[in-house]
Amino acid sequence: MAGSPVVRDLGRAEYLTTWQAMREFTAQRGPESADELWLVEHPPVFTLGQAGRREHLLDPGEIPVVATDRGGQVTYHGPGQVVVYTLIDLRRLGIFVRELVYRIEQSVIQTLDQSGIAAQRVHGAPGVYVQDPASRAGGGLAGFAKIAALGIKVSHGCSYHGVALNVAMDLEPFSRIDPCGYAGLPTVDLSTLGASISWRDAADRLTGRLVQHFTR
Numbered sequence: 001m002a003g004s005p006v007v008r009d010l011g012r013a014e015y016l017t018t019w020q021a022m023r024e025f026t027a028q029r030g031p032e033s034a035d036e037l038w039l040v041e042h043p044p045v046f047t048l049g050q051a052g053r054r055e056h057l058l059d060p061g062e063i064p065v066v067a068t069d070r071g072g073q074v075t076y077h078g079p080g081q082v083v084v085y086t087l088i089d090l091r092r093l094g095i096f097v098r099e100l101v102y103r104i105e106q107s108v109i110q111t112l113d114q115s116g117i118a119a120q121r122v123h124g125a126p127g128v129y130v131q132d133p134a135s136r137a138g139g140g141l142a143g144f145a146k147i148a149a150l151g152i153k154v155s156h157g158c159s160y161h162g163v164a165l166n167v168a169m170d171l172e173p174f175s176r177i178d179p180c181g182y183a184g185l186p187t188v189d190l191s192t193l194g195a196s197i198s199w200r201d202a203a204d205r206l207t208g209r210l211v212q213h214f215t216r
Helices: 015-028 097-113 172-176 199-213
Strands: 006-012 036-041 045-048 065-067 074-077 081-087 120-122 125-131 144-155 158-166
Touching: 015 036, 015 065, 015 081, 015 158, 036 199, 074 172, 081 199, 097 120, 097 125, 097 144, 097 158, 097 199, 158 199
Parallel strands: 006 036, 045 065
Antiparallel strands: 036 081, 045 074, 081 158, 120 125, 125 144, 144 158
C-alpha cells in the first residue's frame, strides 16, 4: 500500500541498542523518509520514563534499570512480550500526539478482540486494560489490570518508542515495581486470560493493525 509503514523485525534485541537506533533514525530522517514499525522482544529490563520516580522501583534485583526519554513512569520488558516501536512522522500524517496514542491503543484493542478478550482504555492512564475485580489500584484504575503499556517521545514532529503487549510472560518482575506508577495495579498477559496464541501470531496481528492505522 502506498504510504504504508515499513515493518522491521528486529528479533531479540537489547533495549539500550534499540533505543539508540530509534534516536538515530529519528534524528536523521527527512520529509520523504518512510514511517517504520520496529517489532522486537527484549531481554529482561526495567525502563523509567522522563517523569519516572525511582520510588516506584520496589525491588529490581538483578534486572537492569534504564532511564529513558519516553513519556510515562516505570515498566518492564521481557521475553514473551510483543514490543512495537512506532516511528511515525506526525506532521505528514496530519495528527497530534493524542491521536497517535488513540490509534496505537485501538490497534491493541482490536488485536485482543481477535482472541475474544474485551479490553479498553482508562481515562487519564495511557495503555490498554482488562477488567479485574480483585484490583485495588488507585488513580481510577480500581477494577482493572494492565495488559499493554504505552510510552511515546516526539522529536521534530516525529515519534519513537511505542507499545508493549504482554502475550505469554513471566509476570513476576511486574511485582517488583508499581506498574506505570500505580501501586497495586495488576499486570496480566494473554496467556493468563486463557488466550492460546503464539508470540509470532500476536506480533503479526498487532503490526497488521498498526499498519492499517498509520497508512496514509
